Amino acid sequence: MEGKRLNTQPLALIRKIKGFTRSIVEDLARGNAPLIYIDRFRNYCTGTSGNCSCSSGLPTGKEAISLKRECHVRRLDILLRVLLIVQQLLQENRHGSKRDIYYMHPTVFKEQSVVDRAINDICILLQCSRHNLNVVSVGNGLVMGWLRYVESGRKIDCISNPNTAYPIPVHVEEVNDILSVAQYVLVVEKESVFQRLANDQFCKRNHCIVITGRGYPDVPTRRFLRLLIDKLHLPVYCLVDCDPYGFDILTTYKFGSLQMAYDATFLQVSEIQWLGVFVQDSDNYSIPQQCLLPLTVEDKRKVEAMLHRCYLQREVPKW
Amino acid sequence: MEMEISSVKMLYKHLIFCAVQRCRMADYLCRLTVKLTPVSRFGLPLVRISVSDTGVGSKLEDYQYLKYRNDPILANQWDGMLYLATTSVSDSEIHNLNLNLKESNSVGTLTKLPSTAKNGAKFSGTEVSVSISKSLDDLLAEVTCFLQKMILLKVPKVVMELLVGGDDSLGSQIGSRILVIEGSSVYSPVESIKCLKLGLKDYVRKHQTRFSVGENLKVGTGVANSSGSSQGNSQVVEAVVIISEMSELVPSSCIREQDMKTEVLYFEDFVSCSIAQSSLDALTNINWKSYGLALRSIANHDGSVMLEWENLLPDFHIHIAIHCYHRQVKQWVAENSLPDRNLVRKAVKCALDDLKENNQGVLLSRRALKMCDYAPDLAKTLAQLILSSNDLNFQEECCSLLGVQSQEVNMDNVGNCIREKIISVIGLNDRNSQKNKEAPTFLFEDDCFQKEHFMEEEYHEGEEAYNFLDL
Numbered sequence: 001m002e003g004k005r006l007n008t009q010p011l012a013l014i015r016k017i018k019g020f021t022r023s024i025v026e027d028l029a030r031g032n033a034p035l036i037y038i039d040r041f042r043n044y045c046t047g048t049s050g051n052c053s054c055s056s057g058l059p060t061g062k063e064a065i066s067l068k069r070e071c072h073v074r075r076l077d078i079l080l081r082v083l084l085i086v087q088q089l090l091q092e093n094r095h096g097s098k099r100d101i102y103y104m105h106p107t108v109f110k111e112q113s114v115v116d117r118a119i120n121d122i123c124i125l126l127q128c129s130r131h132n133l134n135v136v137s138v139g140n141g142l143v144m145g146w147l148r149y150v151e152s153g154r155k156i157d158c159i160s161n162p163n164t165a166y167p168i169p170v171h172v173e174e175v176n177d178i179l180s181v182a183q184y185v186l187v188v189e190k191e192s193v194f195q196r197l198a199n200d201q202f203c204k205r206n207h208c209i210v211i212t213g214r215g216y217p218d219v220p221t222r223r224f225l226r227l228l229i230d231k232l233h234l235p236v237y238c239l240v241d242c243d244p245y246g247f248d249i250l251t252t253y254k255f256g257s258l259q260m261a262y263d264a265t266f267l268q269v270s271e272i273q274w275l276g277v278f279v280q281d282s283d284n285y286s287i288p289q290q291c292l293l294p295l296t297v298e299d300k301r302k303v304e305a306m307l308h309r310c311y312l313q314r315e316v317p318k319w
Numbered sequence: 320m321e322m323e324i325s326s327v328k329m330l331y332k333h334l335i336f337c338a339v340q341r342c343r344m345a346d347y348l349c350r351l352t353v354k355l356t357p358v359s360r361f362g363l364p365l366v367r368i369s370v371s372d373t374g375v376g377s378k379l380e381d382y383q384y385l386k387y388r389n390d391p392i393l394a395n396q397w398d399g400m401l402y403l404a405t406t407s408v409s410d411s412e413i414h415n416l417n418l419n420l421k422e423s424n425s426v427g428t429l430t431k432l433p434s435t436a437k438n439g440a441k442f443s444g445t446e447v448s449v450s451i452s453k454s455l456d457d458l459l460a461e462v463t464c465f466l467q468k469m470i471l472l473k474v475p476k477v478v479m480e481l482l483v484g485g486d487d488s489l490g491s492q493i494g495s496r497i498l499v500i501e502g503s504s505v506y507s508p509v510e511s512i513k514c515l516k517l518g519l520k521d522y523v524r525k526h527q528t529r530f531s532v533g534e535n536l537k538v539g540t541g542v543a544n545s546s547g548s549s550q551g552n553s554q555v556v557e558a559v560v561i562i563s564e565m566s567e568l569v570p571s572s573c574i575r576e577q578d579m580k581t582e583v584l585y586f587e588d589f590v591s592c593s594i595a596q597s598s599l600d601a602l603t604n605i606n607w608k609s610y611g612l613a614l615r616s617i618a619n620h621d622g623s624v625m626l627e628w629e630n631l632l633p634d635f636h637i638h639i640a641i642h643c644y645h646r647q648v649k650q651w652v653a654e655n656s657l658p659d660r661n662l663v664r665k666a667v668k669c670a671l672d673d674l675k676e677n678n679q680g681v682l683l684s685r686r687a688l689k690m691c692d693y694a695p696d697l698a699k700t701l702a703q704l705i706l707s708s709n710d711l712n713f714q715e716e717c718c719s720l721l722g723v724q725s726q727e728v729n730m731d732n733v734g735n736c737i738r739e740k741i742i743s744v745i746g747l748n749d750r751n752s753q754k755n756k757e758a759p760t761f762l763f764e765d766d767c768f769q770k771e772h773f774m775e776e777e778y779h780e781g782e783e784a785y786n787f788l789d790l
Contacts, residue, residue: 014709017704018708018710018713021701021704021705021708021717022713022716022717022720024701025701025705025717025720025721025737026720028721028737028740028741028744029720029721029722029740031740031743031744031747032744033744033745033747033748067690067741067744067745067748068748068752069686069690070686070689070690073690073693073697074693076693076697077693077696077697077700080697080700080701080704081696081700083704084700084703084704084707087704087707087708088707091707091708091709108696
């Protein structure tokens with residue numbers, strides 16, 4: 001079982017949803033405009049003081065949503081629609097994906113990101129994680145290596161075929177009985193690298209667990225990795241491309257993402273170590289010049305922005 | 320002080336104005352009669368307009384300030400002659416005078432005519448007559464239209480009537496009565512604004528030219544007083560705004576231009592008149608946007624003011640009446656004390672606020688209207704959150720908070736109830752936000768847009784599978 005917040009059982013959440021609804025009804029009945037406070041979270045800032053609280057996992061402020069601004073009213077409309085769907089999922093013990101939710105009112109939502117933000121707001125309001133709302137995302141991660149676990153009663157035995165990819169379970173809370181003889185966990189950015197390792201029978205000679213999120217890791221991948229480290233206490237190494245996006249993926253594993261900042265403490269794997277690829281590797285391994293691609297203007301802009309993130313100054317100045 | 324008469328209309332309006340003030344100055348019930356009598360002179364059709372009243376006697380100064388404009392149209396219609404008969408209570412005779420304003424002297428030539436004896440009778444009154452070369456029908460139509468506007472006001476203690484005299488050269492004393500306007504019994508500020516309100520309501524009802532299935536008049540009134548100008552006479556400005564929303568059977572393609580226009584009915588000292596420039600300025604300077612209205616233009620045609628709006632809903636009409644008067648009645652001799660622009664603005668604004676305060680969902684600012692668009696959806700979702708809950712106690716609790724009876728609980732009723740409350744809250748916030756314009760903004764208000772951008776930026780990364788170089 002992974003790290004838990006308090007009071008995230010379905011009944012508790014249903015009770016919180018009712019409480020939330022009731023408080024809005026009470027306000028309206030009294031002729032008052034409902035005022036909803038949503039905590040704001042971030043896991044990094046670009047402040048230069050070095051004194052920020054970004055790594056604490058605590059909220060950095062509150063937003064007040066009211067019936068005084070059109071953008072707030074729209075946000076409230078979306079939030080309530082999603083909340084209604086969540087209430088139904090919890091009451092009926094069903095699960096739905098974020099995409100499913102989007103397709104319930106696509107003309108109103110207009111974009112998936114709108115639904116995602118509403119789900120985040122609800123998680124913050126109800127102080128839970130997304131999977132507690134019975135909202136799931138389609139899993140994208142792969143795992144292989146010296147690992148065995150039980151998922152919702154089914155035995156998944158990667159050890160029998162250590163160079164075969166298995167999908168990372170979506171319902172990470174259903175994962176139990178993790179068993180491993182691995183010496184470390186290797187996280188790779190790309191599916192192509194993962195496949196290359198599999199083709200090279202890497203896990204035959206190396207007793208390890210290899211994971212890929214196939215790009216930016218989704219929540220189940222991050223949760224699964226977190227769970228493995230909590231249970232197995234193994235060193236974790238991360239191999240990403242030597243470019244801003246690779247670096248960003250590394251920081252996502254290590255520090256969490258901004259949009260899931262409210263859940264950062266449950267998702268980040270701060271023990272992860274940067275294995276490479278480093279700039280000097282091109283010399284160390286004599287990589288021919290023509291294999292290197294120059295940074296584009298966009299790439300450079302991204303790097304500039306990323307360098308300001310407070311956790312880089314504070315946590316890993318040696319990077 | 321001069322007043323240049325440039326048209327026949329202006330002439331008889333002024334005569335009626337003076338008569339009204341004389342009646343107001345008297346402390347007994349007065350009669351004011353406007354009589355149109357057709358006469359024939361040298362074979363040419365003429366109409367004698369006489370304005371007579373039983374108010375206090377008039378002074379010569381009222382008329383000596385009139386100037387005759389050198390205008391060919393006016394010259395064709397009026398010879399510049401004014402016949403005046405007047406007497407005060409204390410006079411022993413009725414003075415008869417002829418005034419020729421066409422003379423090029425700075426003051427018109429005055430000819431005294433033989434007085435008429437009163438034989439000890441105690442009364443006062445005035446009769447002023449002019450002869451106009453215009454068709455009776457045209458004049459009658461004009462004068463009727465003008466006096467019909469006067470119906471909006473109830474001049475205290477004055478009964479007005481419009482007569483048409485008989486068609487003989489002697490000028491019959493008995494004419495057919497076209498119009499009677501009752502006055503109010505006594506002046507009081509409360510009565511005065513009430514009369515204007517009722518008057519405008521009647522006027523609006525009478526002038527609804529299209530077939531309407533249902534009619535809904537929403538009224539707001541406002542009064543502004545000055546504590547006393549330098550001349551020592553306090554001004555009062557009364558304003559009434561009416562919104563009529565008619566459920567029409569006529570399809571919206573038949574929207575006429577007039578629908579998007581408002582004629583402002585304007586009165587000074589209890590007489591319908593042309594709007595003063597200061598009042599026009601006041602109307603221009605009102606922040607119509609905060610009432611959800613967009614003013615396209617203000618046009619002043621021949622003293623009549625038309626406000627033209629952008630994008631009014633097809634069944635939505637606005638009517639405005641403004642009355643500026645001096646609390647202390649004075650004849651028209653004094654300096655031109657234009658109504659205070661700020662007073663007019665204040666009165667109209669009060670009327671608009673009054674309308675908004677007492678009628679939910681009316682005159683909401685554009686911003687509030689946009690938010691109200693969400694009200695049905697918000698209400699429906701909240702109703703569903705309540706009624707789809709497994710917890711019946713919770714459902715009961717919420718419905719009882721909303722005031723929906725248990726036997727009436729269904730999605731529609733609960734939804735409608737919530738929607739009303741949301742609109743009411745939005746309206747309340749809208750009114751309050753106008754009142755508290757100087758109040759500090761919310762701590763997080765400005766962050767709204769920044770946050771949108773912030774979140775949008777970050778959402779490109781994260782969840783979605785990202786294949787950079789898919790080798």
